[in-house]
Amino acid sequence: MNFSxxxxxxxxxxxxxxxxxxxxxxxxxxxxxxxxxxRAVETLGYVPNxxxxxLRTNFSRGIGLVISHDVDYFITFPYFSEFIRGMGxxxxxxxxxxxxxxxxxSRDDISSHLRAxxxxxxxxxxxxxxxxxxxxxxxxxxxxxxxxxxxRPSLDEDYLYVDSDNVKGGMIATEHLFKIGCKxxxxxxxxxxxxxxxxxxxxxxxxxKKFGVQVDKKLIIYVKSDSDMKNGYxxxxxxxxxxxxxxxxxxxxxxxxxxxxxxxxxGIRVGRDIxxxxxxxxxxxxxVSPTLTTVKQxxxxxxxxxxxxxxxxxxxxxxTSKVFDVSLVIRQSTSREG
Amino acid sequence: MNFSxxxxxxxxxxxxxxxxxxxxxxxxxxxxxxxxxxRAVETLGYVPNxxxxxLRTNFSRGIGLVISHDVDYFITFPYFSEFIRGMGxxxxxxxxxxxxxxxxxSRDDISSHLRAxxxxxxxxxxxxxxxxxxxxxxxxxxxxxxxxxxxRPSLDEDYLYVDSDNVKGGMIATEHLFKIGCKxxxxxxxxxxxxxxxxxxxxxxxxxKKFGVQVDKKLIIYVKSDSDMKNGYxxxxxxxxxxxxxxxxxxxxxxxxxxxxxxxxxGIRVGRDIxxxxxxxxxxxxxVSPTLTTVKQxxxxxxxxxxxxxxxxxxxxxxTSKVFDVSLVIRQSTSREG
DNA sequence: TATTATAATGTAATCGATTACATAAAAATC
DNA sequence: GATTTTTATGTAATCGATTACATTATAATA
Numbered sequence: 001m002n003f004s005x006x007x008x009x010x011x012x013x014x015x016x017x018x019x020x021x022x023x024x025x026x027x028x029x030x031x032x033x034x035x036x037x038x039r040a041v042e043t044l045g046y047v048p049n050x051x052x053x054x055l056r057t058n059f060s061r062g063i064g065l066v067i068s069h070d071v072d073y074f075i076t077f078p079y080f081s082e083f084i085r086g087m088g089x090x091x092x093x094x095x096x097x098x099x100x101x102x103x104x105x106s107r108d109d110i111s112s113h114l115r116a117x118x119x120x121x122x123x124x125x126x127x128x129x130x131x132x133x134x135x136x137x138x139x140x141x142x143x144x145x146x147x148x149x150x151x152r153p154s155l156d157e158d159y160l161y162v163d164s165d166n167v168k169g170g171m172i173a174t175e176h177l178f179k180i181g182c183k184x185x186x187x188x189x190x191x192x193x194x195x196x197x198x199x200x201x202x203x204x205x206x207x208x209k210k211f212g213v214q215v216d217k218k219l220i221i222y223v224k225s226d227s228d229m230k231n232g233y234x235x236x237x238x239x240x241x242x243x244x245x246x247x248x249x250x251x252x253x254x255x256x257x258x259x260x261x262x263x264x265x266x267g268i269r270v271g272r273d274i275x276x277x278x279x280x281x282x283x284x285x286x287x288v289s290p291t292l293t294t295v296k297q298x299x300x301x302x303x304x305x306x307x308x309x310x311x312x313x314x315x316x317x318x319x320t321s322k323v324f325d326v327s328l329v330i331r332q333s334t335s336r337e338g
Numbered sequence: 339m340n341f342s343x344x345x346x347x348x349x350x351x352x353x354x355x356x357x358x359x360x361x362x363x364x365x366x367x368x369x370x371x372x373x374x375x376x377r378a379v380e381t382l383g384y385v386p387n388x389x390x391x392x393l394r395t396n397f398s399r400g401i402g403l404v405i406s407h408d409v410d411y412f413i414t415f416p417y418f419s420e421f422i423r424g425m426g427x428x429x430x431x432x433x434x435x436x437x438x439x440x441x442x443x444s445r446d447d448i449s450s451h452l453r454a455x456x457x458x459x460x461x462x463x464x465x466x467x468x469x470x471x472x473x474x475x476x477x478x479x480x481x482x483x484x485x486x487x488x489x490r491p492s493l494d495e496d497y498l499y500v501d502s503d504n505v506k507g508g509m510i511a512t513e514h515l516f517k518i519g520c521k522x523x524x525x526x527x528x529x530x531x532x533x534x535x536x537x538x539x540x541x542x543x544x545x546x547k548k549f550g551v552q553v554d555k556k557l558i559i560y561v562k563s564d565s566d567m568k569n570g571y572x573x574x575x576x577x578x579x580x581x582x583x584x585x586x587x588x589x590x591x592x593x594x595x596x597x598x599x600x601x602x603x604x605g606i607r608v609g610r611d612i613x614x615x616x617x618x619x620x621x622x623x624x625x626v627s628p629t630l631t632t633v634k635q636x637x638x639x640x641x642x643x644x645x646x647x648x649x650x651x652x653x654x655x656x657x658t659s660k661v662f663d664v665s666l667v668i669r670q671s672t673s674r675e676g
Numbered sequence: 677t678a679t680t681a682t683a684a685t686g687t688a689a690t691c692g693a694t695t696a697c698a699t700a701a702a703a704a705t706c
Numbered sequence: 707g708a709t710t711t712t713t714a715t716g717t718a719a720t721c722g723a724t725t726a727c728a729t730t731a732t733a734a735t736a
Contacts, residue, residue, distance in 0.1 A: 004692050014716085015715065015717075016716090017718095018716075049458050049693065081418050092440035093440075098438040098439075099400075100422065100426065120388055121400075261625055287571065343722060354723080356685060358725080389722080390691090390722035392723090393691050393692065
């Protein structure tokens, strides 16, 4: 049976207004009345109807995450699950819930976000998988949809974001390779235009400056699509003999696994001959052989922050953007003894 | 600006009832009126308020997926993402949306499902990660919550489910090992009581019968928790020397990766000395070395089926349970040349 | 043409919550 | 004790849709 606030009011012998007051602990209510109401709620097993709530208050507690149809990258990678887990941990026990809106359109289409917002299915959205100068951001602003961006797709940063320190990530990865003697680091970066790709490249360049190493643009390769993790394999395969390099930094552990396989298949010893550094520290990084040196990002924390920041924005509280620290996890793939 | 059905009615010069009729293509409406209404909808950019819809019709279009806090397994594994992608593909373009309800409680707690349903945040749920005789099923039945189970947790099967053919999966994996000369196959199964674990064991036993091989119960090992994929490594490490085995079947590719590492670390050649078969065919299976022989399940299709079946149930259409075929993908980890 | 049947549209109640405003009760002030 | 102020509670409108029922317009029949 599904009870309404009226049933609670009748059972407690008060008006619906009073019940509402108790339930939202607004206004003043006598301890005695409060107790009567709560007892009635308990007795009936009353659960508020969120459609009614949302209709009346014009406020939806859905936290929207729009997944584009044509994007494989994030969603197939552990990154995605961990991110959701983080959001979940923050949202768990609150009145908010995570809504996955499936976009019929391409990645840069905003209509799914807007529709979900206008339908009141969500009260705000998390913008995932953003590109440089993402066109969706101005649209969300225009329509006053509360939102938080994962990543920093534009320089003016006139929006709230959560991100990991990709500049540092790119830097410590490259530095580590320099420190163990590399001079020419092949950098297999994410897709061009992708928010994170730019920052990681910055870090890569910074490390060169710091170590006084000349940058060879031929060493910087962007994957075309973010869906194909076999890219790591193929890029390295086709680079061998074409470009001279003595170390590899790959923007993603799965691609790094492919890169390592390519080296192995070519009879090159990973670590001793060519050290490899990945990015993400996916669970499997410590299970492959050689185990993978990689940049660890606190993905779950980023998910948590995305959720809590968005809830803050939705409630008109002021929130701040956050950049999370990353660290290098050193394993066998950069060991000279390998 | 957010327009309501009233605005549309005014703009079109008709009543709200007529607008509603057009929008839900119920009843008869003149072509002319329909056109006027649709034009008004177009002009205003009207989007129906789903809270109001849901309140009035007592029908929520949220498809609930409850994620337990204490479960790492599914959510960290590619299985989870792929499953969601499948659901998404089915739901995309429809009026339904996927809601991830985060449970505060342990896996077998049903309250999160019920609460979400009674709040009208979801109109039905997908039951994931089920155990044998899962206690949640009778509760969902009792409260008349539309639901679909992923897996087959009980024998009476008095509910709708989608599942992959785990019996066949366990069987073809074991058979393949027998065919290439194994006599004692170590089986690292999922957690005891887990729906899939039972069926895969059945397949494992069936293969023994078929090949006339005696079953040694010592060879059957259940992982304790499903969260720790290092289990594969540790179980194999501690089994070497303790139990005699000449092949391994691991209920999961990530665990299989750990198992392979354990063999390598012990100086055992994977394939030639001890062949290994995994389960799932995760994307990385073809990127590790040796590449992994594994049982492929159509996870995305299972997700699709889960979504469409639930929508059918929610709409009172009759639906049927589905079992999806699995197949063996043969790679290097079972090659005797490895 | 008058009468009846049918089709198209409108009116108003309803879903379950919140909240502005009204009112009653209690406390504070004189 | 009468008056004012404060506090607690109730009444009723409202959010945006759907839909039973009423009404009007049109078509069919006598």
